[in-house]
Amino acid sequence: MRFSLLSAAMVAGCFMASPLFAQQEEVKLPPQATEFYTPVVKKVTPGKENHLPPADAIVLFDGSNLNAWVSDRPGSSPAPWKVENGTFTVVPRTGGIRSKESFGDVQVHIEWSAPTVIKGTGQGRGNSGFFFMGKYELQILDSYDNETYTNGMAASIYKQHPPLVNAMRAPGEWNTYDAIFKAPRFDSNGMLVSPATITVIHNGVLVQNNVELKGPTLYIGIPHYEAHEAALPFHIQDHGDEVKFRNIWVRKLD
Known part of the structure; x- marks a missing residue:
């Protein structure tokens, strides 16, 4: 019985240690890592009212x-x-x-x-x-x-x-x-x-x-x-x- 319990614990430990079952650690990145500045977005001046054409129309x-x-x-x-x-x-x-x-x-x-x-x-x-x-x-x-x-x-x-x-x-x-x-x-x-x-x-x-x-x-x-x-x-x-x-x-x- 002691052997069976020990074996079961070892098997469970192996599964828990497996990458398939282990919870991934949160990757800590600075906010700047997900920010980008290029390409630069073209500026378009909208019409003063919704029906008026924007500048690039x-x-x-x-x-x-x-x-x-x-x-x-x-x-x-x-x-x-x-x-x-x-x-x-x-x-x-x-x-x-x-x-x-x-x-x-x-x-x-x-x-x-x-x-x-x-x-x-x-x-x-x-x-x-x-x-x-x-x-x-x-x-x-x-x-x-x-x-x-x-x-x-x-x-x-x-x-x-x-x-x-x-x-x-x-x-x-x-x-x-x-x-x-x-x-x-x-x-x-x-x-x-x-x-x-x-x-x-x-x-x-x-x-x-x-x-x-x-x-x-x-x-x-x-x-x-x-x-x-x-x-x-x-x-x-x-x-x-x-x-x-x-x-x-x-x-x-x-």
């Missing part, structure tokens, strides 16, 4: 003209939409507009307002769309007391992801979109390496939380990726409604 509309945009129709003629009182308005049936500059990964700020005169229902009411890279649509629609399919309402990634909530303001009031878009990546053979992702805040409310896009926007059919350039222009849609826009700016993240 590219302003695509400042209320004065549409010089940063052209018609989306062949020929790249000047953007045909109406500019007045610091805003621009879709002129129905003139076609969409696209940015002169191309973009990949971006932070974008857009302000838009649905028409005060309510016409139509569903997709026929205050409809437009902001297309990242001319391919991936963040839906613009009057979704204030207006029923439609949920992946086609305001702040949806059209025909893919409905918004988490409906944060729409009443017609005539200004809505804001703040979006972080990461472009898709393709390898040298044109195969998809990583899909596009987007986060969207609508009127201060998170509505798209880093969702993966299934491919470019399609009205009919299942979206799928095809290789394209790393940077492409934005597109704003003419869907036949007099939607207004103001204060559009972008920060390149790539």
Whole structure:
């Protein structure tokens, strides 16, 4: 019995002494050991108000003209939409507009307002769309007391992801979109390496939380990726409604 107890104690002592079972001693480091000072973070002066562009933003509309945009129709003629009182308005049936500059990964700020005169229902009411890279649509629609399919309402990634909530303001009031878009990546053979992702805040409310896009926007059919350039222009849609826009700016993240 004495031998058994002694043996058991020795075995237990071996296990306790083993590195697998021993409690690691706390490594005492000075706080400076986990601090770093390089690379130095770039300084950017924010806008004085949330809707104003920060210092490193590219302003695509400042209320004065549409010089940063052209018609989306062949020929790249000047953007045909109406500019007045610091805003621009879709002129129905003139076609969409696209940015002169191309973009990949971006932070974008857009302000838009649905028409005060309510016409139509569903997709026929205050409809437009902001297309990242001319391919991936963040839906613009009057979704204030207006029923439609949920992946086609305001702040949806059209025909893919409905918004988490409906944060729409009443017609005539200004809505804001703040979006972080990461472009898709393709390898040298044109195969998809990583899909596009987007986060969207609508009127201060998170509505798209880093969702993966299934491919470019399609009205009919299942979206799928095809290789394209790393940077492409934005597109704003003419869907036949007099939607207004103001204060559009972008920060390149790539």
